[in-house]
Amino acid sequence: MSFIEISHLRKSFGPSTVVHDFNLSIDKGEFVSFLGPSGCGKTTILRMIAGFEKATSGSIRVGGSEMTNLPPAKRNVGMVFQAYALFPNLTVAGNIGFGLKIAGKERGEIDARVAEMLELIKLPDLGGRYPYQLSGGQQQRVALARALAVKPQVLLLDEPLSALDAKIRVSLREEIRALQRELGITTVFVTHDQEEALSISDRIVVMNQGHADQVGTPSEIYNNPATRFVASFVGTLNLFEARVVDPAAGRVSIDGQPVVTRRDISAFGIADEAMVALRPEALTLGGGDDDRNTLTGTVEEVAFLGAVIRVRVRLREARVSLDIFNDPALELPKIGMPAVVSFKKEDLLIIAPS
């Protein structure tokens, strides 16, 4: 049995159901992210695990014990919110020790634990400061220490990085992951940022309108999106309605041009429509051979993005975007130039209809 078992969880607010029959098992020590657009129900599920929100039906078990109707204080769960949730009138040490004080721990034990937590978040000298004297990144580290001080069995993180600027966001997410691994604490992390979810998680739950569209490792989600929603939400993707020409041989046509996929399309019939996808980094300008498909068109736009240059090619009706690595020696494609785009047959993804 898994450490966290969520079964048939449902949540309605009045007439509107925002979480539908949600099921998920999480192993001890796992780092799982809920990824999805605003309003898809990620936070509501997290709040039901924490006990801040009551489930309409279904159950949540942690470590074999039924949690569904326990008050938050009885769940032994630590939570970090988006931002600025520290108590402004308490020092850093006071914030970190708060949960222990409420639990009636002795002064000496609280002080020792606070010092240990300050070391853990690499702010050993800042215990006497107040939250307003800290940067946003430091405040979130203190919030993390406060959540961990009570030795929770589960750590819940609700977009803890989203209010920070880009550089701090990346360094703090790496620190959170390192710390989580070191402590081995089972963690659920909510984000709408696909790069964040891909980089930090053991598994990702892609949420769409109150249910999980796909649950998988970052590479499963990125390389084999199960639905059109997952394909378009995770990664920048070229999506096409293709026409199946020969299901047994994997032959389809994109915008009237014949291509071959190595993915199994034997369930489709001749002339069926199939949603197919190509990732920009799987495409090359020029260069078809026996193992590579080609599509021909005209360069429509060239955008310099720093590490890569994104080129948009117009086929007949459809458009395809591809990335080429920046190289100062490279001559950039020019708008209006004829272009051949090539890609490996295994890189033509087939998306199941949703």
Ligand code: ATP
């Ligand atoms: P975000 O990233 O914007 O927080 P989310 O995926 O976490 O989005 P939730 O906060 O879980 O989404 O909200 C899911 C849906 O439930 C939304 O449509 C929201 O308006 C609704 N909702 C959340 N809390 C309440 C509430 N207390 N009363 C009524 N509706 C609510």
